[in-house]
Amino acid sequence: MESPSRGGVFSEGTDSRVEQFAESISFDRRLYQHDIRGSQAHARMLADQGLITDAECESICGALDEIRLELDNGTLPMRIELEDIHMHVEQALIDRLGDVGRKLHTARSRNDQVSTDFRMWVREALRETDQLLLELQRAFLGRCEADFDVILPAYTHLQRAQPVLAPHYWLAYVEKFQRDRERIADCIKRVNQCSLGVAAVAGTSLPIDRQQTAAALDFDGITRNSLDTSSDRDFVLESAFVLSVIATHLSGWAEEWILWSTVEYGFIKCPHAFCTGSSIMPQKVNPDVLELTRGKSARVMGNLQTLVLLTKGLPLAYNRDLQEDKPPLFDSFDTIQSCLQLAAPLVAGTELQRERIAAGIEDGYLDATTLMEHMIRAGMPQRRAHHLVGAIVGEAMQRRVSLSELPLDVLQQHAPELDGSVREVLGSRNAIEAFQSEGSTAPERVREQIQYWTTALGDKG
Known part of the structure; x- marks a missing residue:
C-alpha cells in the first residue's frame, strides 16, 4: 500500500x-x-x-x-x-x-495538522505540570504550622546571615513555584491558538470555517497568518523555557536539601523510601532522589538549547527540521513531571532535626544585623552602627561567645549609647521577633502569608 x-x-x-x-x-x-x-x-x-x-x-x-x-x-x-x-x-x-x-x-496539510496536534498536547502537558506544581506548593505550605517554632539560619554566599522562621523558608519555595505556574498560564495563552486551516503555507481556496474547528477543539482563537503559522514553534520554545525555569528551582531546592541532609549540616532527615544505600558502605543513606532531581534538570536546560538551535536559522515557512522539535520537548515534560511527582511526598515526609538546628542556631552571629538596626532606631547613623557592630562581633569571636553572652559593659565599651534594652534584640529568637517589614520573617508577617497561601492554594480536594 x-x-x-x-x-x-x-x-x-x-x-x-x-x-x-x-x-x-x-x-x-x-x-x-x-x-x-x-x-x-x-x-x-x-x-x-x-x-x-x-x-x-x-x-x-x-x-x-x-x-x-x-x-x-x-x-x-x-x-x-x-x-x-x-x-x-x-x-x-x-x-x-x-x-x-x-x-x-x-483543506488540510500535515503542516497545520501537526502544529494543531502538538499545540493540544502541549496545552494538556502544561496543565498537568501546573497541577503537580500546585501539589508541591501545598506540600511546603502543609509544613508551616507544625514547623512554626523552628528557627533556621538563612544564608547569603553560603555563609550564615540572619535567622528566619522555618515556614518563611517553606513559603519562599511556594513563591518560586507560583511564578512558574504564572509563566505556565501565560504560556498557554499563546499555545492555545488553533493552527488548523492554514493548510500547507498559504491557506486554502476551499470554503472552510477555522473558527468552528478552533471552538470544537477548545482553542481560544485561531492563528492569524498562514505563513507564520506554518513555521511557528515559538510555543515550543516558550514551553521549554518555562520548564527550564522550573528545573532551576527544583535543582536549587535539591542542592540545598542535599547539603542539609549531610552530617556537617544535619538539618533534615529525608524519608528512607526516597534514599538508597551504598554497595560497599553499609552506613550510607544517600539522597538519590534529590541528586537525580538536580542532575535531570541539566537535561531540561539542554533541551531548551537544542530547540533554540533547531529553529534559529530556518527560513519561512515549514521545514522538515521541525520534526525534531518533539523529542526534546517530550523529554522535558517527562523529566519535570517525574521530578515533581516525587518532590511533593519527599517534602511532606522529610523531618527537621530540631535539636541539631537549635543547638547551632546562635553560631554565626545571626543577630548582628538586628543589633545594628537597634542602634539605628536610637538615632545612630547606619554606617557608624555597622562599624561598631563589626567591632562587637570581633570581640565576641575573640571571647568565643555569642552576642547575647557579652556583658553590657563590654558592649558599652564599643557603643556607649547602648543600655539594657539591647537584650531585647540579641539572640536569634529575639531577632526574629524584632522584624517588622512586610515580606519579612516576623512571626505576624509569616502568619499573614500562611493565611494568604492557604486561601490561594485551596484545599487538596
Whole structure:
C-alpha cells in the first residue's frame, strides 16, 4: 500500500534507509489522541461546509473512534514507511473506508495538522505540570504550622546571615513555584491558538470555517497568518523555557536539601523510601532522589538549547527540521513531571532535626544585623552602627561567645549609647521577633502569608 504522502510526481519508492532515517512514529505516536480529535473536528467542519456529506462525516468519525481504540490497546500495526502518527491514522482510515477516508485531508496539510496536534498536547502537558506544581506548593505550605517554632539560619554566599522562621523558608519555595505556574498560564495563552486551516503555507481556496474547528477543539482563537503559522514553534520554545525555569528551582531546592541532609549540616532527615544505600558502605543513606532531581534538570536546560538551535536559522515557512522539535520537548515534560511527582511526598515526609538546628542556631552571629538596626532606631547613623557592630562581633569571636553572652559593659565599651534594652534584640529568637517589614520573617508577617497561601492554594480536594 502506497503512503498517502507518496506517489504522483515520484518515479520510484523511498529508499528503506531514508524511511528509517525520516520516521517519527517512534516518538510522535503519543500524539494520537489529539490527532484523532483534531481529525474528527475537521471532518465535522467539512460536512457543515458541504465539502463532504453528513454520511461521510459519520463514517469517518466512527472509523476514527475504532482506530483510537486500537491505538489505546496497542493493536494498530506501526509501519516505518508511514513515517508518523498522522499518516498511520490516515492510512488506517483509508484501509477501512477507501475514497471516503481519502476525503479527510481536504483543506488540510500535515503542516497545520501537526502544529494543531502538538499545540493540544502541549496545552494538556502544561496543565498537568501546573497541577503537580500546585501539589508541591501545598506540600511546603502543609509544613508551616507544625514547623512554626523552628528557627533556621538563612544564608547569603553560603555563609550564615540572619535567622528566619522555618515556614518563611517553606513559603519562599511556594513563591518560586507560583511564578512558574504564572509563566505556565501565560504560556498557554499563546499555545492555545488553533493552527488548523492554514493548510500547507498559504491557506486554502476551499470554503472552510477555522473558527468552528478552533471552538470544537477548545482553542481560544485561531492563528492569524498562514505563513507564520506554518513555521511557528515559538510555543515550543516558550514551553521549554518555562520548564527550564522550573528545573532551576527544583535543582536549587535539591542542592540545598542535599547539603542539609549531610552530617556537617544535619538539618533534615529525608524519608528512607526516597534514599538508597551504598554497595560497599553499609552506613550510607544517600539522597538519590534529590541528586537525580538536580542532575535531570541539566537535561531540561539542554533541551531548551537544542530547540533554540533547531529553529534559529530556518527560513519561512515549514521545514522538515521541525520534526525534531518533539523529542526534546517530550523529554522535558517527562523529566519535570517525574521530578515533581516525587518532590511533593519527599517534602511532606522529610523531618527537621530540631535539636541539631537549635543547638547551632546562635553560631554565626545571626543577630548582628538586628543589633545594628537597634542602634539605628536610637538615632545612630547606619554606617557608624555597622562599624561598631563589626567591632562587637570581633570581640565576641575573640571571647568565643555569642552576642547575647557579652556583658553590657563590654558592649558599652564599643557603643556607649547602648543600655539594657539591647537584650531585647540579641539572640536569634529575639531577632526574629524584632522584624517588622512586610515580606519579612516576623512571626505576624509569616502568619499573614500562611493565611494568604492557604486561601490561594485551596484545599487538596
